[in-house]
Amino acid sequence: MKITDRDYLTKDNFSAPESKRGIFTARVVANEPICKEHNRLALKVDSFPASKPGQFINILCSTSESSYPRVIEQADEGQLIMDKANVLAAPALLRRPFSLAGRRKDNQGAQSVLEIIYRIIGSGTRWLSQLGEGEQVNIIGPLGNGFRTDFLQSETLAVLIGGGTGIAPLMYLASELMLKGQRIKFFVGAASKDILPISKAILEDKQFPIIIAAEDGSAGFKGTVLQAWEDWLGRQSLSPSGIVVYTCGPEVMMREVAQRCIAMGVRCQVSLERIMACGMGICQGCAVKVRTETPPYWQYKLTCTDGPIFDADEVIWQDG
Amino acid sequence: MVDLSVDIAGMKLANPIMTASGTAGYADELADFVNLKQIGAFVTKTITLEPRAGNAYPRVIETASGLVNAVGLANIGLDAFLAEKIPILSELGLPIIVSVAGKTVEEYRAITERLDSVDAISAVELNISCPNVSEGGIQFGMDARQVAKVTAAARQACNRKVLIVKLSPNVTDITTPARAAIEAGADAISLINTLNAMVIDIEQRKPFLANRTGGLSGPAIHPVALYMVYQVCSSVAGPAGVPVIAMGGVRTARDAIEFLLAGATAVAIGTATMINPTCLIEVCDGIRDYLLEHNYKSVREIIGTLQDD
The missing domain is CATH 3.40.50.80 (Nucleotide-binding domain of ferredoxin-NADP reductase (FNR) module)
Known part of the structure; x- marks a missing residue:
């Protein structure tokens, strides 16, 4: 799938009755370099909830196995070969968070196509880069709060x-x-x-x-x-x-x-970007110090659920 | 039909799968992702008398098949927990196990006493094994005399709830604190908490985590946890008739079945829940498949049935 002129402006008319998050199986429709350092991954998802710019998805960057004996039944030959090839590279355990870089309808207009931009920096993104068209990935989303645009006036x-x-x-x-x-x-x-x-x-x-x-x-x-x-x-x-x-x-x-x-x-x-283990507000890993009105005048908020978008004046920046 | 129900010191679980403390929040965080009503019991994030902000960032880092964390027991504190979270938790219709920690023996006693009168909960789990706080936590778990003191103090305040003591694996011989906890009145033992660990940023030549060190969880620790669960079940808890709740790196039904065969009555899933919340259900389904395939009628038939040569 190639991006055509002004395709990025195609309106996504998805309007979910409520903005629920969830776990979804997505299919790769494109996974290609967008420049020398970044790849663009386009994922088709059935009934993905309404999303906002600034929100992110958490991608499972490994083949999942969680039950008995389905593990064996599900393992297909191609995957086994890949696992053997990567025998020295530890597979990514935690999901990897990626900001949504876009969302639109596919050609049939029925499903949503989510886009992310990524750079290969470790085991998770390397695994992602090997995905071919039609392959499935497990995603959680949409996560986080998204940019606020409600205060924009028409002339802003x-x-x-x-x-x-x-x-x-x-x-x-x-x-x-x-x-x-x-x-x-x-x-x-x-x-x-x-x-x-x-x-x-x-x-x-x-x-x-x-x-x-x-x-x-x-x-x-x-x-x-x-x-x-x-x-x-x-x-x-x-x-x-x-x-x-x-x-x-x-x-x-x-x-x-x-x-x-x-x-x-x-x-x-x-x-903001912080190392997080879950993206759902559980691990408490992605703490950000923010200002408060009352003593001690700061508190930790979580990048995954309170953010990743913060007002500039509430963030207490890290040293260095 | 296969009977998956188990009993932990009088606490009835529909199946042996539960959450592990600190990896499923207060339950409401997971509401959009998994139907928690289908698990055996819910274990909360560790609660302390006063709210705790937790450690500075960074708090978590992935390692080979593992996760090192030093969150530092960030939690909303007992009062807020009782007011805001108990109503949500009681809607689950499950045994609710509240994990607690204190800086002193007296704090463990005090928080247990407060929880003892809360109808919505079934058990108190003493977290004497958190490696990431400066006071309390693991200091209690690494010394058998302290384990006994904390357990006895909580026991005194715990009349209506099941008292569970969660052991630290950071000891020479896991059976020593297990025995101390049981002798001091624990109704059940849970193990293992995280293994002491650290990661170094070799470019900065500094510890990666703000807390410098942390605790390792995830699939990497499963064989270690299994060994310790096996030891505790076979030489201490089993003979004493005290049920064991096993946790440590469970990701698949196979991992959970190993714990059951080694003698655990229930199995908690931790790090894997944060990666895939539905794994709680999938592991339970996998245990059912295993039992069906091997013609067992109840999960209780396989507990502690490791075969000799």
Whole structure:
């Protein structure tokens, strides 16, 4: 399945009566490189609940086995061969969380196609990269809270600032906002153009309000996405209430965006990443320190259920 | 039909599968993913008298077939638990087992006393084996005299509930604390908690977890847990007629059946629940398949039936 022009703007009319989460079997419809460093995985899922940009799915990146004697019955030859080939590599035990990078109808219009963008960094993502079209994966979702867009006025300019893999959830947000007719400005950045996880369709779409920053000068603005944003800000005369900023990327980048927004009095939401074991609020692993009104003026919240989207001014950033 | 029911010191379970403390929250977190009414019993996250924020981040890290955690008993505290979570838990219609921890022997006694009068719960499990808190926890579990003290104090306050003592595997001989707990009045023994563990970030040359060390769980620890369950069942709990609840790396029905054959009356699933919540049901179904295939009428027929040569 190839992305056609403006396909990323196809409306997903899915409207679940209630936003329930669940465990689903998904089928791979595409798993291909989107740039030198990132792959795009498209998963078709029957009756996936309503989802929002900023939410994520948790993918089981190994072949599941949990019963007796079905394990043996289910093991198919292809899988056994793969397991033998990877005999020295420990399979991923925990699910791996991925922000939704998009969601749309398939050609038949009946099912949902969920998209994620990933980089091969370990056993889980390596397993994912070996999935072929038609293969099944077990996913849990949609998880997390999603970006808040309810405070956007019709004339508000939504500024999206994404760095590297962090561009993924903002892709979903950008297409949803554009569908609603919201004005957006999408800043994306990477060290070089060829590792920027952006689809060709968007790169070639002259109408798409995107500003690309490449540190090596291989495309658009030469410098970091932060510098590109600062450069743009310097040429605008915006009132703080006229823009809302959404950001996802390396934590140092988000921290700078957050601090700049707070200084300007601009509302800003950040998408945080934390190591988590479950994604469902059970393991308590993905703790984030946030400010509170009462002593001791901070508390831990969970990235998986309270986040991953937080208001910039509530986050107490980690040192370093 | 196969009878899956088991009895733990008078507590009736429809089947031998339960959650392991700290891996199923307070139950409401899992509501969207698995029908918990189908399991044998629900074990809560460990509760302390006062709320605990838990340790700094990072708190968890995956290792080969395992998970090292140092969450530090983050929980909402007893008062909030009783007010907010007990009503939800009682809707499950299952035996509810509340895991508790304290910084002192007196705290264990006090929290047990409060829970003893709560109708909705069936048992109290003493967590004397958490490796991730600075006071209490594992300090009690690693010393048989302390195990006896904590158990006796809780026993004194526990008149209406089943008293379970959860053992730490971080000892030279697991039968020593098991014997101490039983002699001090434990109605049942559960084991094992996590194994002391750590992970080092070799680039930073620093421990990976903020707490520096943690506890290992997951499939990696299953053979170790099985060995300890076998030892406790065959040389202490079995002869004393005290039921054992086994946990440690269960992911498949095969793992659970191993525990049952070694002598455990019930089996708790922990880390695997966090990966696949329905594994609680799938493991139970798998035990049923095994019993059917081997023509057993009841799961009780296989408990502690490890064959000699």
